[in-house]
Structure formats: structure tokens, C-alpha cells
Amino acid sequence: MKLMGKLCLTAVLTLGLLQPGVSAEATGTDFSSNCTKYGVLKPNVNPSFQHMNCLLTNAALAADIPPEVVKAVATQENGKWQQFGIKPADSGIGLMQVTNYPGYSKEKLKNDVIYNIDAGISILSKKYDSNVPKIKGAGRNIIENWYFPVMAYNGIKPVNSPLIKATGKKNIKAYQEEVFSKIVKDSLLKSANLAQFPFTTADFEYDPTSNQNIVFRKMEYSIKDLHPTVYQxxxxxxxxxxxxxxxxxxxxxxxxxxxxxxxxxxxLVRGNFVYSKNSANQFVWYPVRTADQKIKGYISSAYIKKL
Structure with missing residues (x-):
């Protein structure tokens, strides 16, 4: 997480919203136990891509966050999905580039990948519950409804304004825009029409020459053709x-x-999703069959939606 996100998170922690007394040990066991078939976590050794994919997916599901969102944030923060042997960005630590806020152990953030994932996801989840804009009628399972929480994970600063104030054009370099482009690339069809908010420059009040937080003037948006997570x-x-x-x-x-x-x-879905044997893929596979049972096998989650 960059410095802008740290400033916002420090304020959040001061208000006690993150409940810093809750540690990764309290929530990490369940999601990590689902991934033991990919190996045993070892000190100072990065898990395999499949193992990390499993950890991020299960941690996201346990927190009621679309795994597509969590994995894209992890990719944005740490393209190689590594906990160890990486150069920290702006003092960020580990896979989720978490900073040592009060209530988190710096050593555990460095040395415990489960703790690091849990901390990053807890921060992201609290951002969803904070005072950021939402989509009318949408819940936590809708990918687009995480647009502003993802923005807040990095910082609700002028650099992350969805629109460039001077021109009114989309700010494709905003943190959340880059994250959502990764969701499309790695988890959905490349042609997916994701996060098409009807923004206007009047929705955001800020001074582009300052580092003060953006003031949201519109807190609810109406969007059609939303994308629920495909992990449920x-x-x-x-x-x-x-x-x-x-x-x-x-x-x-x-x-x-x-x-x-x-x-x-x-x-017809025949069972739970499984992870790709191709380590480059973030999407998952579902066992399916046709109604007449003439076709049976696995289909990528990128090509299906709930009927």
C-alpha cells in the first residue's frame, strides 16, 4: 500500500474501526486449512502459485469479499504474489504490502504469510464498511461494489480520482482502475464491461495540487449488468x-x-471449483454437465454466470 493509503488507515485505526486486537491467528486457521494439499508453509519460503491462489481465495471467501477483488489487489501490490524476498514499496510489508499499524505485529507481517493476508483483507473489508460510495441494491458479492473500497485501500486522494478534474476523462492510472483492469485480465473475459460508473466531475470535490482526501458528493450509483463473484x-x-x-x-x-x-x-454444476493446473491462471474450474449428460467435464469460471 502506498503512503496515501497509510495516512487514511492511520485515521481509521485511531477511530478503532479495525479492531486491532483481532489477530490473524483468530481468523487465519480456517482459510489456510483448506489449502494443505498444496504443501506445508515453511519459514521464509514463498508458497507455490497454486498454494497462494488457494490461500487468497479462501481468505476472501471467509471475509465475504469476491476473490477476484482480493487477488487483483494482491497482484497490484505484489505482482509475483510473494511474501519473502521482495523489495518493499514505500515501507509496505509482504504479499499485501501492509504497513505496521498499531495492533499489527511488524515481525508477523514480515514472516507469516497467513497473518499478512489476514491483515490486508481485514483492512479492505473495513474500507467497504466505511463511508465510501456504493451501488444501489448491490451487496458485498458484487465485484463493482468494491470499486471505492479498493480505492480507499490505497487512499482517497486526488491521484486516485476516478476522473481527471481538468478534462473529465477517466483516470486510468488511478489505483482502483488498475486493480479492476487486472480483474478483467486475470479473472473475467477480457471483453468484460466492468466498473462502468456514470461518473461526473461534480461527484468529487478536491484540490488536484494538494494531498487532502477527496470529498464524495455522490454516495450512490445505479449500474446495470453487474458482475457477481463466480466463486459461490x-x-x-x-x-x-x-x-x-x-x-x-x-x-x-x-x-x-x-x-x-x-x-x-x-x-449443471457438479461440485465445488478446483484450481487450474496451469500456474499462470487465477481463475478456477467448475465440474459441469449438460442436462442430457452428453457433455461432462470442467469449464473455466471466466465463461459462465449464474442462470
């Missing part, structure tokens, strides 16, 4: 294919394919 499908759920043609794979990877299914094909 269960066995028995029906989903629909969102692209013209996609392969249902024999295994949860791209090495072999079964048959193509077309857009709007209804599939």
Missing part, C-alpha cells in the same frame, strides 16, 4: 455459458478438450 456456485446450481463457443475440458486445464458448447447453453 455449488453442486446443483445451473449456470449459463456467456461466450459464443467454449470447450468443456476433460481436466481442469487446457491440455485436453471434450466438446464445445455454445452461448446460453445451460450447464
Amino acid at each position: 456456485f455449488k453442486a446443483g446450481n445451473r449456470v449459463m455459458v456467456t461466450v459464443d463457443s467454449v470447450k468443456v475440458r476433460v481436466h481442469p486445464d487446457t491440455t485436453k478438450s471434450a466438446k464445445n458448447v455454445g452461448k446460453n447453453t445451460v450447464l
Whole structure:
């Protein structure tokens, strides 16, 4: 997290919103225990990509945050998803680039990846609960509803204004815009129309020459075609294919394919998601079948939505 985020978070902690007495040990056990099949965490050794993917995903689900959001924040903060052997950015620590705020142990933030993930996610979750704009009728499961909490994770400063005040154009270099572009790239279709807020410059009051917080003049937005997280499908759920043609794979990877299914094909989810055997992929795979059971296999979470 950059300095601008630290200033905001210090104020939040002063108000007692982060409950600093709650440690990672209190919440980390459950989400990490789901990932033991990927290996045992060792001191000063970075977990594998799959292991880290599992840790971030389960920690996000435990905190009721879309894993797509958490993983994109981790990528923005730490592109290689490493806890150890990285050069800190602006005194940020570890995978989630957390700073040693009151209530957090600097040594644990450095040496305990579970503690570091838990701290970063706790901060992000509190940002959702803070006084930032939301989407009308949307809850925590909607990816777009995390636009402003993600902004606040880094800092509600002029540099992160969604629009450039002088021109009214989208500020593509804003922290949250970069995070959301990573969600599209790594978790959704590259053509996904994500975070299309109807912003106007009147929505934000700030002095672009200062480092004072932005004042939000509009606290609620109406957006159609929102994107719920795709990590909550269960066995028995029906989903629909969102692209013209996609392969249902024999295994949860791209090495072999079964048959193509077309857009709007209804599939039945057969069980929980699994992680890709291809370590470069952040998305997950769902075991599915067609209603007539003629096609059965795995489909990428990027190509389906709940029916």
C-alpha cells in the first residue's frame, strides 16, 4: 500500500474501526486449512502459485469479499504474489504490502504469510464498511461494489480520482482502475464491461495540487449488468455459458478438450471449483454437465454466470 493509503488507515485505526486486537491467528486457521494439499508453509519460503491462489481465495471467501477483488489487489501490490524476498514499496510489508499499524505485529507481517493476508483483507473489508460510495441494491458479492473500497485501500486522494478534474476523462492510472483492469485480465473475459460508473466531475470535490482526501458528493450509483463473484456456485446450481463457443475440458486445464458448447447453453454444476493446473491462471474450474449428460467435464469460471 502506498503512503496515501497509510495516512487514511492511520485515521481509521485511531477511530478503532479495525479492531486491532483481532489477530490473524483468530481468523487465519480456517482459510489456510483448506489449502494443505498444496504443501506445508515453511519459514521464509514463498508458497507455490497454486498454494497462494488457494490461500487468497479462501481468505476472501471467509471475509465475504469476491476473490477476484482480493487477488487483483494482491497482484497490484505484489505482482509475483510473494511474501519473502521482495523489495518493499514505500515501507509496505509482504504479499499485501501492509504497513505496521498499531495492533499489527511488524515481525508477523514480515514472516507469516497467513497473518499478512489476514491483515490486508481485514483492512479492505473495513474500507467497504466505511463511508465510501456504493451501488444501489448491490451487496458485498458484487465485484463493482468494491470499486471505492479498493480505492480507499490505497487512499482517497486526488491521484486516485476516478476522473481527471481538468478534462473529465477517466483516470486510468488511478489505483482502483488498475486493480479492476487486472480483474478483467486475470479473472473475467477480457471483453468484460466492468466498473462502468456514470461518473461526473461534480461527484468529487478536491484540490488536484494538494494531498487532502477527496470529498464524495455522490454516495450512490445505479449500474446495470453487474458482475457477481463466480466463486459461490455449488453442486446443483445451473449456470449459463456467456461466450459464443467454449470447450468443456476433460481436466481442469487446457491440455485436453471434450466438446464445445455454445452461448446460453445451460450447464449443471457438479461440485465445488478446483484450481487450474496451469500456474499462470487465477481463475478456477467448475465440474459441469449438460442436462442430457452428453457433455461432462470442467469449464473455466471466466465463461459462465449464474442462470
